[in-house]
Amino acid sequence: MIIDTDLEFTGRIVTPDAPDWDDARVGRMFNGRRPGRQPAAVLVAENEQDIVNGVRLARANGWSVVTRSGGHSWAGWTVQDGTLLIDIGNLQDIRYDDETKIVSAQPAVKGGDVLSPFLEERGRFFNGGHCPSVGIGGFLLQGGQGWNQRGWGWAAESVVAIDVVTAEGILVRADEKENSDLFWAARGAGPAFPGVVTRFHLATREKFGxxxxxxxxxxxxxxxxxxxxxxxxxxxxxxxxxxxxxxxxxxxxxxxxxxxxxxxxxxxxxxxxxxxxxxxxxxxxxxxxxxxxxxxxxxxxxxxxxxxxxxQNPEHWQYLTDNAWVQGDDHADVVEHIRPLFADIPTERGFAIWMSNGPTRELPDMAFSLQTEAYVASYTVYEDPTEFQRNRDWLNGAFEHAQPVTAGQYLGDSDMTNRQLKFMGTEQFAKLQQIWADRDPDGRFVRYLAKDPATVNRNHWQL
Ligand SMILES: Cc1cc2nc3c(=O)[nH]c(=O)nc-3n(C[C@H](O)[C@H](O)[C@H](O)COP(=O)(O)OP(=O)(O)OC[C@H]3O[C@@H](n4cnc5c(N)ncnc54)[C@H](O)[C@@H]3O)c2cc1C
Structure with a gap:
């Protein structure tokens, strides 16, 4: 298949008839449980201009755009039918300004494996994700539950600016003053952010002793x-x-x-x-x-x-994950509702976490806006794909048991093609919808990959 375009690319456009199509489509996904969905093409970008041209190419062809940074979306959000998948994994630049203490890093940079050691050498720290290979791109866009998020805040709270390619295919800076709507959305909209972030500018903190x-x-x-x-x-x-x-x-x-x-x-x-x-x-x-x-x-x-x-997280195994923000005044009752998530895990390597988020910090004004005093997530980990349904049924049953104490979910461990929950305040979701309408009226960028897009951001049992 030949794509007819005057646009020039340093990187490569891979089409479904290419021998390495599947590698381009899903090869960089962390989760070995690969979706069958088929993009229209994959652009393996080599620089920012490729990303700009990629969005313009998508406009010319009527495609919507998905971006892959680290490839760690559990639910395979980067693989969506009929889209242009812009894979920015080869963009790995990091710069640190000794005066402002701001680090600027491209989104595919791995928070633990790369950014953290880079900053440690300079006596600085950024609270990136726990698993070292998670890309900062998807992580920061959905809020970012990094090291000591409980005390030092969501990682997205340290974003001071982003560089972003808009739906028109123009590279702009967004911060508190300019393009502030995009800056607001980039801290919590997650996979439905209306743009491609090409760089995050992040405040760092002194490395603890x-x-x-x-x-x-x-x-x-x-x-x-x-x-x-x-x-x-x-x-x-x-x-x-x-x-x-x-x-x-x-x-x-x-x-x-x-x-x-x-x-x-x-x-x-x-x-x-x-x-x-x-x-x-x-x-x-x-x-x-x-x-x-x-x-x-x-x-x-x-x-x-x-x-x-x-x-704990072997790469390319098959994972099914789900999560909940839980709450309740009667702690023993909350514990009983979450117990099966921890006690009855059906796979040998599966694991579950309860993470303290208390005392709950007040959030700045940003898209990320739903949290409670504790977070639970459960992960089934298996190699044999025929175990899928058994694990899916178990996970759904265990989270149904937790439903009476569930306020919503965190995008990071969610899969809305299976279970839809609230993940953002109602007011914030209305604001995000307005930003979509203003910035991306043609839907150039994908929205949430969900079973029922019309009921996104609502707890399914409250419909
Ligand atoms: C092993 C493992 C451990 C994890 N641990 C944590 C953790 O400790 N804390 C936590 O909060 N989360 C954690 N996560 C969840 C993880 O943060 C999310 O899956 C996140 O989306 C991954 O970001 P990524 O760039 O690697 O993923 P990708 O799959 O590359 O991206 C996910 C989605 O984000 C959007 N996106 C990515 N980059 C861009 C961009 N540059 N511009 C616009 N949109 C973009 C796209 O819609 C894409 O579909 C973990 C995931 C795994 C697999």
Missing amino acids: FLGHTVQAFELDDFSPVMTWLYETHKSVSTDVEIVAVSTPTPLPDGTERRVLLVTAVALVADRAAAEEALAPFAANPYLDRAVFSFHCKESSLAEQRAQQEL
């Missing part, structure tokens, strides 16, 4: 008392501590490996004394004598934490 790590491992039979205690405690813990409970297969001191509940706390502070103080509430856990093993305030590093995350 000490990383103290506490882990307490419990049998899953102890899930309810331990998690109820955690619920009652987490909001009073220092906001320099990231608090996550994980159900995951774990090597144990007796040499065996089995699924346990890990209560983990990571203090990102100036020195050991500050870490000891920040982590003290965990040493007072009344159930500690039941722990299968534990360690307290052990010195760790970002590199070590990244390596652990990588082990």
Whole structure:
């Protein structure tokens, strides 16, 4: 297939008849569970001008545009029928300004593997995603639940400006003052952002001096008392501590490996004394004598934490994920509703997380606008595609059980082709729809990939 165009590209346009079509279409997806959807073409961009020309090419052909940065969308949002998929994976530039302490990075840069070490060498830190290979593009656009988001905010809150190619195919800067509507949308609209971001300009923070790590491992039979205690405690813990409970297969001191509940706390502070103080509430856990093993305030590093995350998320396995923002005054009741997500995971490598978001911080005015005091997500991990339906049914059932305490979801772990929930405030969603109408009236950029686009941003059981 030949695409007739006067536009010049440094990169390559791959069409469905090319021998490497499937590689271009899905090869860079992290999730080995690949969608069958067929784009019209894939543009493997080599520079910003390619992206500008790509949007112009899409206009000329009546295609809508999807952008792939890191390729980590669980639900395969980058693969959509009849679109031009602009793959910007080869754009990897990072620049740091020593005076402003602002780093500017292209969206396919990996937050943990690349950006974090780059900044660490300069004594700086940016709270990128936990899994090191996640691209900053999709991550920041949907809010960005990075290191110590609980205390230091959503990663998108550190975006000070973006460079973006608009629906007209023009490269512009967007920040608080110019193109402020696009800047607002770029912090939470996620995969329905009306443009291609070619660069993020990010405020950085001074690198912490000490990383103290506490882990307490419990049998899953102890899930309810331990998690109820955690619920009652987490909001009073220092906001320099990231608090996550994980159900995951774990090597144990007796040499065996089995699924346990890990209560983990990571203090990102100036020195050991500050870490000891920040982590003290965990040493007072009344159930500690039941722990299968534990360690307290052990010195760790970002590199070590990244390596652990990588082990938990093997690349190209098949993943089904879902998530919920949960809430409720009766903590024991909330815990009972989320328990199956942690205790009954059907795959050996599957895992589930409960992440503290308390005390809940007030958000700046941006598209990202829905959160509660705690976040839960569950991931089934398998290799054999025939396990799909069994895992899908289990995940749906477990999240249905959590429905009475569910306020909505986070885009990052969602798949609206399966289950649609609210992810943004009602007012903010109306504003986003107005921005779509003003900036992209022809729908040049895809909207949310959903089972029922007419009921997007509503909890399905409340329709
Ligand atoms: C192993 C793993 C661990 C994860 N851990 C975390 C975590 O700790 N915290 C968290 O918040 N999320 C996490 N996620 C979710 C992840 O942040 C989202 O899937 C995110 O969308 C990935 O960004 P990406 O650029 O890699 O993905 P892509 O699949 O490349 O992009 C996802 C979507 O974002 C949009 N997009 C991407 N780049 C651009 C751009 N430049 N311009 C316009 N639109 C764009 C597109 O619509 C695209 O379909 C994790 C995902 C995986 C697979």
